[in-house]
Amino acid sequence: MSGSQSGFFQKVGSTRVVPLYGKIVLLFVFFLLVSNFTTNYINLVLNRSQQVKLMNELLVKELKENYITASTQFDVYSYDQKLEESQKALAQAALPSLTRANSMAFGVRDDGSFLYFASPTLKWTSFPDQTALQKLISLRDAGTSEGPIEFQAGGQNFFGYYKYQKGWNVFLVRAEDQQVFLAASWSIFWVVGLLILVITLVTLVLSVWLLRHLFRYVDLITKSLMEMQESQELSSITLHGAPNDDITYLGLSFNALSSTIRNLMNIFRKFVTQDVASRAYKERQIKLEGTKQELTILFTDIKGFTYMTETLGNDIIKLLNLHYDKAIRHI
Structure with a gap:
């Protein structure tokens, strides 16, 4: 599902997303x-x-x-x-x-x-x-x-x-x-009605301009979310210069949630391969029951591993990850 913009509307896949200020202006008019x-x-x-x-x-x-x-x-x-x-x-x-x-x-x-x-x-x-x-x-x-x-x-x-x-x-x-x-x-009624329409049209133009300015960070948040959905990657929304209002608070709350999820994903990647982590993120679930597959298993023994463990301490994990990364490529 990808995000795009077509005229007045934005689209997420085949769904049109009407800007919030557009709804407000239409209701106001x-x-x-x-x-x-x-x-x-x-x-x-x-x-x-x-x-x-x-x-x-x-x-x-x-x-x-x-x-x-x-x-x-x-x-x-x-x-x-x-x-x-x-x-x-x-x-x-x-x-x-x-x-x-x-x-x-x-x-x-x-x-x-x-x-x-x-x-x-x-x-x-x-x-x-x-x-x-x-x-x-x-x-x-x-x-x-x-x-x-x-x-x-x-x-x-x-x-x-x-x-x-x-x-x-x-x-x-x-x-x-x-x-x-x-x-x-x-005749007077219709003349006044015509004046009302003209004034309303001018008000509509000014309202659209003003609301687009006031809701510019809503557009920014929406655009950023669409890009994240398209790329399937979480990131923070840039809110530099945003006013101190509830919309900015919404963006900051999302950034905090996004940061928490990214930290959890980084921790998760330390225990599984990149492919498993990416698949779990895209599929929104982790299958723990396992699957039946044909596998090639390589049994190896690292020479002097006990001595290296005593010498390297916690850094032995980095050495093991480096070993796994190179060994798996040859399987």
């Missing part, structure tokens, strides 16, 4: 995006409620102005009986306040026909929602001559305010297209 978009959506809902409230106040104000204009034009009409001119004057007076697409102001009779209709984009000849109109008539008959109104036309929803004008016998209505009105807030 995920929670950052969720938090920001959730906050943005909550702000959208709260601001939309405030916008609706302000729009309703504006609609009521403009409806009152239209009502005053309608009352004045009724007096004019009562004097000159010029209906078309009064209708034209009512529509022209309402148009300046209709700044949005599908904004409208109109006066509707009980039969659904218009006294006048003003809109920058729409061209209606009669009121399309008879259910809403019948509701207005019922409210008027019950004594309610003004209030909020909601109606539908062509699959679109409209909201606004109405006020009954007794002289003309019409319901004066000032209304807005709900979808068009809310589209502005959605």
